[in-house]
Amino acid sequence: PPSGNDDYLLDFAAAAARWSGKGQLVFTSSAGVYAEDGGGVVDEASEVAEGNPRIDRLLAVEQECLARGGSVLRLAGLYTADRGPHVYWLRAGEVKGRRDGLINMITYEDAGAACLSLLRHPKIRKEVFLVSDGTPVTREDICKSARKLPAFRAVPMPKFTAEEGQYGGSRGKRYDTSKVRRVLKWKPRYESLDAFMTGSATLETEDRDPANAGGA
Template sequence: MILLSVGHGYSAQALARVLLPQGWRIIATTRSASKAAALAETGVEPLLWPGADLPVEQATHLLSSVAPDAEGDPLLRALGPRIAARPWGWIGYLSTVGVYGDTGGAWVDEDTPPDPGTRRGAERAAAEQEWLRLGAQVFRLAGIYGPGRGPFEKVLSGQARRIIKPGQVFSRIHVEDIAQVLAASIARPDPGRIYNVCDDEPAPPEDVLAHAAALLGLPPPPEVAFEEAEMSPMARSFYAANRRVRNDRIKQELDVRLRYPDYRAGLAALSPDPAGRSRTGR
């Protein structure tokens, strides 16, 4: 079993930690020589791409984490015919729940038509269609957190602010739950299927920061009204979309039981111990 993982980032690395002990060979791409060296230490075979010729014909499974651009999907633009010609055991494409756009806080599921509302979201929705035509399974990821990526660093830095926008919620997912969803899909592929990958509880961002601070034994970060908050255009654009995302399909069709069904469970596993390590040991 050979997985070609293109754009081998945070989520794909979590999947690799699941597959490598099972005897998988994983060929993974990155843009950076230093990241390639680090990946080699984890047991994957790194390639610099764009640049290297990707071993499409060797791989049995394909995972793309590559973001689209204004011209479409870069991987399909470069290698689309070769990918289309292969009898894949499984193709996975990592997308985002951002394709749903703003629903005013209403629930969405995989049957909800995409309505991105932003250029980035529209590019994602278009890329999804390209991959679905090739028989890929599309995974719409919520906000990702996990070891080394979460609210604790923000709180400990003293720079965290609880941005208050009444009614605003975000869906989230722990990276280890992303990995188990992908592994479950590999075990029972369903070409052309779409899956929302999120936890059970969409929650206001200020609640998550306050809970992280409480776990650290610190007071909650100060509140700032959304209209007065200093944010990058990218960060502010996230607040323009308010939705609740359902995850029933991963449970019913892939038999997934989330390890971290809400942010409280996820943060409890990640909260630093007195030695400064996360409780997951990573």
């Protein structure tokens, strides 16, 4: 990952140099590159937050990818039922962020589907796509939704400690994903984090029900 690799750009360039030019070259970047933090809407053309070493490395690789004729997917926060910010926050018991701060999310499954959609469009060149489920959610609601899962039902809600002006005190942003839906004809299977958590909780409950177990 870019946060722990000072040679991230060189490593990507070396890998991209092996691309024949056929098919598609895709770089999965982060939607965390945007400067907006007041709750506004961002899209592919919105201002980025330059000056942060991690973000600068991502942007440098994005430019390298685009210069080679590839395309970029800026992915929202990735998660599954047992992996993501909800796991850390609920286990830690304290969140250094606003309870009403907006987070944009997408499941690993839907992010993978977006990558496949781009790979199926080899004629698309030098494009950036912002990818999320399209439903921004607050930190508080992320935790509330995750507590529907059997693993977290007995876990109390965490404390939210940040206020505006402090670290973690931004209002976040809302992602406009109309471009990826329009151009790649892609849409997420899960339209929101709550829809995913509700569905996962139902499946887990059914799997644990003895009445649903097979028997001789």
